[in-house]
Amino acid sequence: MSKKTLPGAPEGRPCAGISSQLQPRALDRWHANVRAASDDDVERTISVYDVIGYDYWSGDGVTAKRIAGALRGMGAGPVTVNVNSPGGDMFEGLAIYNLLREHDGEVTVKVLGLAASAASIIAMAGDTVQIARAGFLMIHNAWVMAIGNRNDLIEVAATLQPFDDAMASIYSARTGQDIKAMAKLMDAETWIGGKAAIDDGFADDFLPSDQVKKGEGKASASAIRRIEAALRSSGMPKSEAMRLLSDFKSSSGDPAGSGEGDPTERVEPRPDSLSSAAALAASLISINA
Secondary structure (H helix, E strand, C coil), X not given: CCHHHCCCXXXXXXXXXXXXXXXXXXXXXCCCCCCCCCCCXXXXXXXXXXXXXXCCCCCCCECHHHHHHHHHHHCCCCEEEEEEECCECHHHXXXXXXXXXXXCCCEEEEEEEEEECHHHHHHCCXXXXXXXXXXXXXXXXXXXXXCCCHHHHHHXXXXXXXXXXXXXXXXXXXXXXXXXXXXXXXXXXXXXXXXXXXXXXXXXXXXXXXXXXXXXXXXXXXXXXXXXXXXXXXXXCHHHHHHHHHHHHHHCCCHHHHCCCCCCCCXXXXXXXXXHHHHHHHHHHHHHC
């Protein structure tokens, strides 16, 4: 999905009395030491490894000002954004989302560990969003600290509604799901694992390191498992079954299956053992089917 088709998000604070806060539960689940193992092009990579917005405790934090400066320095062209953040200031997150959305070039977002709250909004700005298999997104409604009487608090709740609606619209545009469905997930404070994020449309794929390519060995392993199950269910003596299975594995050039031989050395199939194992397995599978 092109970021140019994503909806914009409101910027700035709705009123001076509201200050967005970092949610304790997200902070507890954040592992600050998660970093990219390496960057293909460090000069065109932005790291979001901290709290979103200025962190008064550490003096650090990822701000819209910093991201804007980084993008200006890079100029037009592809950008990779590595994210591992517990979230923070929603308004800073929305501003960063808009900056990435308007960048003149392909934006790839990689969720290395956690993209919670405001950081999940930033993640949605990618033309391509990749997530770790063990990574997480967390989406919820705006969470603030406010002081005042009941009328003041009613006003605060009403003021936050458009921001919740804007976030639901962003998630909806990314996933293709209904805005009301996204609002329900936000109401429930939903944690979304890597596979679920891809299945539900929040992300496009796993990180390259988590992508598994299917090779010829996959089919062989599957066949061996079927043969093993058939031999065991047939009542064949264990010693005979193990010998036959070992012959089949070595004949198929799979020393790793039996734990013997050099996996780098090509082993020529032995037609007699291979055909007998396959024929027997086929007959047993047919009988048990």
